[in-house]
Each structure stands twice: as structure tokens, then as C-alpha cells.
Amino acid sequence: MTRILLNSRLDDCLSAWRSAGYRVIAPSRSNNLTSFDEVASAADMALDLVLPERTIKDHFFPQTEPLVRYEIKKQQIDTEEMLPPDDKRVFFGVRPCDAAGLDIDDPLFGWDYKDQYWFKRRENSVIVTIACTKADPFCMCTSVNLGPDNPKGSDIMLHPLKDGRGWQMVTLTDRGKALLETVVPMLQEDAAETASLANVPVKFDVEKAMTWLADPANFESHFWKEISQRCIGCGSCTFLCPTCHCFDIQDEGDTYSGIRRKNWDSCSFAMFTMHTSGHNPRNTQSMRWRQRIMHKFNYYRGKFGVNSCSGCGRCTRQCPVDMGITETLQEITNTAK
Amino acid sequence: MGIQEQYRNEAAELLSSGAVKLVIGYGGGSTPDRRRPVFVRSAEEVSRLVLDSYCVANLSAYLISEGLLSDGKNVAVFLKPDGIRSVNILSAEAQVNPDQVVILGFNIEGEQTTPLPGRKAADYAPLMESLRSSGLSPELQREADRLEQMSAVERFDYWKEQFAKCIKCYACRQVCPMCYCRRCIVDVNQPQWINTSSHTLGNFEWNIVRAFHLAGRCVACGGCDRACPVNIPLRLINHRMSKETLDIFGHFPGESADQKPVLATFRQDDPETFIL
Known part of the structure; x- marks a missing residue:
């Protein structure tokens, strides 16, 4: 016997969560874009999507975020810290790759300095993930040792029922249990068969690729130039990546007052490593693409013990020139001894 | 064959x-x-x-x-x-x-x-x-007509919603043959002329700066529109600018290699309708 949430009771859950002080955020379609947005009812959710175009990351590490308001006066400087709102949030209908992305980024934001902008949001959010029963040609979670029902980063996992009536609900964390408590009357105890999971073929041998990347002899390989020749150097892959986390700090205002902001930045941009002197240590696109791959599958693991890729496939899916992690790691896997 | x-x-x-x-x-x-x-x-x-x-x-x-x-x-x-x-x-x-x-x-x-x-x-x-x-694509014109029929306020709201989606990934710029500046104005940071922030104002700044720089230069290949990962209908902005330069200056971009760039040249008979 397991707990079942029926489709027909989802709106009741939403009301219960709202009464308990949660905002409900789910995949939705608006303005010709699919992304995670606050929803008023189950009808606003786009749960049929394999994956929204934009990631859940947007709600934890927004593309631009105010940090401090400052004002420079004659004798003093006034500052006012601008922390994110305290509101509690339920993320409903997250995919396992996006949920895993949050978990992958946790050590980064808590490594030497605990980034309260990230963790305040993390602590106030409950991730309700729906296991995938369908995938598209770009999905590659199984290639990075995750999968269509991987629990990493999720507080509750929903397994779609075979008959399509709803989901089997499995709580994974205390936060998940606490959320479930708020909707117990809407659930039923039942034995029901769950739908079969999406078949996501393994596309590359990540262990083999990592070994190749770790070999210093390959750092200057001609491979990097070949594979990145068509890269146009935009930030689409990094900005749509659930784990890419680089940012730039900018002061916006005039000499005397303004707001210090944290803005997304991308290792794909030539400006990313440009020195004040004009020297750029990564002065070609191949060096930048190499950096992105090395960071995800070598450096990040070295520092935090996990690869910085959750296999969502957005980098390839939305690349204007059809590049992406899959092709690069496939090529490495195919050529590595 | x-x-x-x-x-x-x-x-x-x-x-x-x-x-x-x-x-x-x-x-x-x-x-x-x-x-x-x-x-x-x-x-x-x-x-x-x-x-x-x-x-x-x-x-x-x-x-x-x-x-x-x-x-x-x-x-x-x-x-x-x-x-x-x-x-x-x-x-x-x-x-x-x-x-x-x-x-x-x-x-x-x-x-x-x-x-x-x-x-x-x-x-x-x-x-x-x-x-x-x-002339210009009638298909694009039909889409543009829909926007032309809006009031100025409605049209502004339309673009505000579209630009709100922008993440400043600059895919539109990078894929565009006309964006060849070795250092784009938005990357000039000593001082930072244009805000890098991707908030509504910053996104307006970026998209309007690019539209102006493409006026009379866009060939409507649709590259930016296809590249945009958040589906902003950039083709419509560029089309509007092309229509403007065609109507006012009779300029059809790229018709020959010795065509003078429309906004970098001056003719005695240029209309001056923009001077109030």
C-alpha cells in the first residue's frame, strides 16, 4: 500500500499548500516559452512537457539579483543588504535532472562562504519531482549516472500511475514529509501500478571521458579546436544549464548611490576572462569550450566529488549550432583509448 | 545527380x-x-x-x-x-x-x-x-501588422513581456553576420556604458540597441530569431526597422557590394521627417 495523489485532488493540494503559506511554482507555458512559474491551479501546469525550456535554477539563482543598496554621503557610506524574500515555496512537477542540479550546486554555494541568497531559497523550498515516463532525443541523465526516477535533490518523488489517474507519492526528506502532512486528507492509501519509466539510452561513457579529461596530455589536444569550431560563443548553453552557476558582480547607479547586483555570467563569453590589461588567458572559443567541459567533468568533481552535469540535455537541445555536452563526450568516448 | x-x-x-x-x-x-x-x-x-x-x-x-x-x-x-x-x-x-x-x-x-x-x-x-x-517578406509583414494594429501602450506591453524573457545570452548577436564588432558596446566596461543586468530595463536596453544597429542592415535571415533560446520574436523588430529604412530611404540592404550603408551616408534629398 502506498500513498496516491489523484489528478482530481491536485487543486485541493494547491489550496492546502497555499493555506499553509506556500507559493506553488510549476512548469507552465506563457508568452511562447516554457518555464517554472507561479501557478493558480492545476490547469496552469504544463506537466506534459518532457522538460521546460528554462530551468528551476532561475528561482534559486536568478539571472539578476540585487545584493546591496549603497549611498555614499559626505562623511559616511550607507548600505542596506537586500536579501531574497522569506516566502515558502513548493516546486511541483520538477524533473529529476533539474532537482539534481540543485543538489549538485549546493556544495559550490556553501564551500568557503555560505551564500545566503542561494541557501535561504533552498531552505524555504520543497521540491516535488515527477519521475519521467517520456524522454526526448536530447535527454542524457543515464549517461551521467542519474536517471528518470533519480531522487537526488528531490524532497518528494511522484511516480505516475499506469492508468494515468495520478501519482504514487514517496517522501524522501523531512521537508517532504512536512509538506505531505499538509495534504494527508487529499491522499488515498491504495495499491496501484506505476507507469514504466522513460527509456533514456546511455550516450557516452562518462568514466572513460573523465579519465581522458584528467590526462594533462589532452589539454592541448587538437580535439578542442575541432569540436568547438562552430561554437558561436553565446551563453545559451550556460544560462539554460541547471548547474552552471558563474556570476559577475556589477554596481548599477552613479558615483554616489546605486545597487550592487549579482548577474549571470558565462565562460563562453570572451569577456569572462578578459583582464584589465587587455590580456585574455582564454582568448579563443576552443579554450572556452574546453573550460566548460573540464569544469563540469574534471575540476568540479575534484573539488566537490560530483560532476556538474545532471543530464538534462538543454545545452544541445537549445544550441543555435547543434553543439553540446553530449556530442563532445561522445567524441571523447569514441576516440579515447 | x-x-x-x-x-x-x-x-x-x-x-x-x-x-x-x-x-x-x-x-x-x-x-x-x-x-x-x-x-x-x-x-x-x-x-x-x-x-x-x-x-x-x-x-x-x-x-x-x-x-x-x-x-x-x-x-x-x-x-x-x-x-x-x-x-x-x-x-x-x-x-x-x-x-x-x-x-x-x-x-x-x-x-x-x-x-x-x-x-x-x-x-x-x-x-x-x-x-x-x-520587397520585404509579406509573411513577416502580416505578423508585423498585428503589432501595428495595437495601440502604443499595448505594443509597449507586448514587447515588455517579450523582453522580460531575455536572459542576455547574446545568441542573437553571436549568430548574426552583422554583429562583427570585436567589442560590442554592451561589453565595453571601462566604464560600463550599458547595464549588464538582465532585468526589464537592461533587456530593453540590449534589444533596442541591437535593433538600432541593425537598421538598414538586416537581411531577414531569421538567425537571431531561431537562435533565441527564450523565443523572443526578434524577426519582427528587425522587420520593422527594415521597413522604416526602405520606406524612408529606399534602402534594400545587401543589394550590392557597393551599396552605401544607409545610416552612415547622407544625401541632399534625404527626407528629414524625423526632425520636429
Whole structure:
């Protein structure tokens, strides 16, 4: 016997969560874009999507975020810290790759300095993930040792029922249990068969690729130039990546007052490593693409013990020139001894 | 012999005779309907080239890759009529030497891909003439009309919603053959002239700056629109600017390599309707 949430009771859950002080955020379609947005009812959710175009990351590490308001006066400087709102949030209908992305980024934001902008949001959010029963040609979670029902980063996992009536609900964390408590009357105890999971073929041998990347002899390989020749150097892959986390700090205002902001930045941009002197240590696109791959599958693991890729496939899916992690790691896997 | 076979042979001939050092074309992509840019350097590799109705990208943007043409050697590139217009503009703006660009011209109509005979941009003068006389895309005009019918407030709200989606990934800029500045104004940071923040104001700044810089230069290849990962209908902004420069100055961008850039030239008979 397991707990079942029926489709027909989802709106009741939403009301219960709202009464308990949660905002409900789910995949939705608006303005010709699919992304995670606050929803008023189950009808606003786009749960049929394999994956929204934009990631859940947007709600934890927004593309631009105010940090401090400052004002420079004659004798003093006034500052006012601008922390994110305290509101509690339920993320409903997250995919396992996006949920895993949050978990992958946790050590980064808590490594030497605990980034309260990230963790305040993390602590106030409950991730309700729906296991995938369908995938598209770009999905590659199984290639990075995750999968269509991987629990990493999720507080509750929903397994779609075979008959399509709803989901089997499995709580994974205390936060998940606490959320479930708020909707117990809407659930039923039942034995029901769950739908079969999406078949996501393994596309590359990540262990083999990592070994190749770790070999210093390959750092200057001609491979990097070949594979990145068509890269146009935009930030689409990094900005749509659930784990890419680089940012730039900018002061916006005039000499005397303004707001210090944290803005997304991308290792794909030539400006990313440009020195004040004009020297750029990564002065070609191949060096930048190499950096992105090395960071995800070598450096990040070295520092935090996990690869910085959750296999969502957005980098390839939305690349204007059809590049992406899959092709690069496939090529490495195919050529590595 | 199909067009793909014909163009593979031509590419092989160009490479083996040493007429070009590189062929920029299309290859198979990660799904059956995707094509990706490929760079072919020897006749043995021409089997990588694909040519069919999925080959829609304007590859002329690769001609402005830093250093590509600086050795004086020729490069061949697969181009549709919009790409040929781009080469004309890049020539007129002194960014490429048209003598170094060998054009493998083709056209797509529905599912049909047909060859466009010619080698250099100048060979396509009659085609350019006919494009000019058929004017701007009626299809785009129909879409633009929908926006024109809105009140100014409604239209502003429409773009506000669209630009709110922008993440400043600059895919629109990077994919565009007209965006060849070695340092884009938004990347000039001593001082930072344009906010880097991707909030509504910052997104307006970016998209409007780009639209202005494209006025009278856009060939409506649709590259930015396709590249945009958040689906902003950039084609409509650019179309509007093209309509403006065509209506006011009779300027059809890219019709020849010696066409003067519309916003960088002055004629005695230019209308001055913008002066209040």
C-alpha cells in the first residue's frame, strides 16, 4: 500500500499548500516559452512537457539579483543588504535532472562562504519531482549516472500511475514529509501500478571521458579546436544549464548611490576572462569550450566529488549550432583509448 | 545527380584545385531534422556535406571569424539569397573582401532545394535585383501588422513581456553576420556604458540597441530569431526597422557590394521627417 495523489485532488493540494503559506511554482507555458512559474491551479501546469525550456535554477539563482543598496554621503557610506524574500515555496512537477542540479550546486554555494541568497531559497523550498515516463532525443541523465526516477535533490518523488489517474507519492526528506502532512486528507492509501519509466539510452561513457579529461596530455589536444569550431560563443548553453552557476558582480547607479547586483555570467563569453590589461588567458572559443567541459567533468568533481552535469540535455537541445555536452563526450568516448 | 551530390563535387574541386582553403557548409545534426555548420578542409571530407531544405542557417556569420580571411586565401561558403546579401553588406562595410568569398548558392522553396549558379557575390546581381523588386517578406509583414494594429501602450506591453524573457545570452548577436564588432558596446566596461543586468530595463536596453544597429542592415535571415533560446520574436523588430529604412530611404540592404550603408551616408534629398 502506498500513498496516491489523484489528478482530481491536485487543486485541493494547491489550496492546502497555499493555506499553509506556500507559493506553488510549476512548469507552465506563457508568452511562447516554457518555464517554472507561479501557478493558480492545476490547469496552469504544463506537466506534459518532457522538460521546460528554462530551468528551476532561475528561482534559486536568478539571472539578476540585487545584493546591496549603497549611498555614499559626505562623511559616511550607507548600505542596506537586500536579501531574497522569506516566502515558502513548493516546486511541483520538477524533473529529476533539474532537482539534481540543485543538489549538485549546493556544495559550490556553501564551500568557503555560505551564500545566503542561494541557501535561504533552498531552505524555504520543497521540491516535488515527477519521475519521467517520456524522454526526448536530447535527454542524457543515464549517461551521467542519474536517471528518470533519480531522487537526488528531490524532497518528494511522484511516480505516475499506469492508468494515468495520478501519482504514487514517496517522501524522501523531512521537508517532504512536512509538506505531505499538509495534504494527508487529499491522499488515498491504495495499491496501484506505476507507469514504466522513460527509456533514456546511455550516450557516452562518462568514466572513460573523465579519465581522458584528467590526462594533462589532452589539454592541448587538437580535439578542442575541432569540436568547438562552430561554437558561436553565446551563453545559451550556460544560462539554460541547471548547474552552471558563474556570476559577475556589477554596481548599477552613479558615483554616489546605486545597487550592487549579482548577474549571470558565462565562460563562453570572451569577456569572462578578459583582464584589465587587455590580456585574455582564454582568448579563443576552443579554450572556452574546453573550460566548460573540464569544469563540469574534471575540476568540479575534484573539488566537490560530483560532476556538474545532471543530464538534462538543454545545452544541445537549445544550441543555435547543434553543439553540446553530449556530442563532445561522445567524441571523447569514441576516440579515447 | 541531386543538388547535394553536385555541390559535394564542386566543393571537392574547389579544395583539390587549391581555389579555396576551406568550405563552410552544412552537415548532419543530432536529430534527423537538424543541420549543423561543418568546416571542410580537404576533398576527402566532402561526404560530410549535406544540402537539403533543413539547411536554413545563414553561414555568412562565420566569414567574420577573427583571422579567417587575413591570409588572403579564399573560402567557399554555402549561402541562400539572404546570405549572399549579408556578404554584400559585409563587403560594403569593409569587413570581408568579396574576392575571397566563393559562394555555393542555393535556394529553398518548400521541400525543394535548387542551385543558384554563380561564384562571387557580384554574379548574383540579377537575383538581387529581383529580390529588391519583390520587397520585404509579406509573411513577416502580416505578423508585423498585428503589432501595428495595437495601440502604443499595448505594443509597449507586448514587447515588455517579450523582453522580460531575455536572459542576455547574446545568441542573437553571436549568430548574426552583422554583429562583427570585436567589442560590442554592451561589453565595453571601462566604464560600463550599458547595464549588464538582465532585468526589464537592461533587456530593453540590449534589444533596442541591437535593433538600432541593425537598421538598414538586416537581411531577414531569421538567425537571431531561431537562435533565441527564450523565443523572443526578434524577426519582427528587425522587420520593422527594415521597413522604416526602405520606406524612408529606399534602402534594400545587401543589394550590392557597393551599396552605401544607409545610416552612415547622407544625401541632399534625404527626407528629414524625423526632425520636429
